[in-house]
Amino acid sequence: MPVTLAPATSRRRFLAQSAAAVCFGWSSRFLGAQSTAGAGDVWALFSDTHIDADPLAVSRGVTMTANLRSCVAEVLSRTERPSGLILSGDCAHLKGMKADYQTLKPLLQPLVEAKLPVHLLMGNHDDRVAVTEVLDRPTSPAVPSRFVSVQETPHANWFLLDSLDKVNATPGVLGAEQLAWLGKELDARPDKPAVIVVHHNILLQEVKTDALMDSAALLEVLRPRKQVKACIYGHTHRWSITQDETGLHFINLPPVAYVFKQEFPNGWVLATLRPDAIQLELRALDANHPQHGEIKTLKWRV
Template identity: 25%
Template sequence: MLKFIVLADIHIVPAGRLSNGLETTSRLNAAIDFVNETHADADFVVFAGDLADRGEPEAYARFEAAVERLTLPRYLTLGNHDHRPTFLQHFGADHASETGNVDHVIDIKGHRVIVLDSSDPAAGGSGLLERTQLDWLQARLDEAGDRPVIIVLHHNITRFHTQNDFIILRDCAEFAGIVASHPDIRQVISGHVHMTVAGTYKGVPFCTLAGCHYSIEPTLESRSGPLPAPVARREGPGELAVVLSDADATVVHMEKFLDRHVVMPQEHFVRA
């Protein structure tokens, strides 16, 4: 049985600052304590992007210091809040694949897990897999043969009919076409939207986890209208994904390491 953990939307800030009113390093520490105490039998942890809130060097240093307490191997990738050059300068160029992005292949227990860097900070929140990454992904899927494949990336791969649909993965149809070419795609797991959602897109099964930062009320556009109509954001729950997979099935449990649901003041979401 393959077992791994996905954490997303960490949003670490330099010491003395808050991210949207939240002390995110303490939330990361709570997640790490939960994993160490509850899931020490897992094979590894994937941190699926938005490691830093604004990509600052000090934030990556605080993130690194916190995850050193994790007792499991870990794989990192980036989201729209990250800054790839700063990340690679801090963690080392060996964290990038031949694509130049923070992509990984993990072959373990008869599975292939592919971790993709969908960061494109210049795009205002939406995600991007560059041409080299899509070609790389196709090659890694072809290599996998008939092994089950699980993909982890930061951005969600289809519209959810909510206010944040404008920040999904761009060229998602091409991505789905490549993924669907593999005979045993088990899941595409993302963070980014701060909501728990599951479904299929062009035959590809996906799910998203709410993550370590604030959670968004999944208010449909039919009720809320388009942006900038405010929707409720809550302090929690802090959520991680526990992935269990064998030859026959893949199951993703969304578990809470924090259990707060207080609605947060809207003024916490006005960027300077």
């Protein structure tokens, strides 16, 4: 995967429709129905939930489970519910403990019961072994020891990557094998916009030791392939949007959990895919935050 929640009754159909995906299935009482894999243009984007084994745990003045519960409730309260949800990593608090994911599971259950597919990426505070102990083990991974998938929708394809290198160590790495897989999968889908989702922030020029260490190699894959329109990531706990000289958009999601600087919003983003653009609406947890409800429309490069 990423960890994709899909119903036991439609698991075979889901795998057939998402040939590139490696999925984990929860037991049927935790799973919702997914009528069409990746169908629809409206998606909820979450990042950095940092759920602790203790549901009352507080970090930087924030109760993480309360924040996630609020964001999930808002997604479900919308008149037009999203077609699915992508959580771009750091699902767990610090060390990706098995108990962290056991606390996370029921927090996501309302989404599953509402029949929304949920895709969980791995961040540097996650642990692949622990998450597979709480869920099921992967079958036929597209990239050995990594959780990756392609989710196809009418207006764009989501490419979900795995940048976890070492648990509870800040830097991230994709690795040559995953980059080769990504290039191959992009080349197999040249005619539809591609949106990349990964946990670690992508460096355009500067070199930092707390980001995606093979950013340059990733950009060598993405920039020449003009169907790639945007890269979405979390990790920095800072909502921002930039664009490079090739027209590629870089979208840094806000955290569901805590921020590192109080002036930044936490919350989630509602993404609407269009043939020529993506529309992003910030849903801040603090409705009085000056950026709450702001809408940005990013036109695709040609």
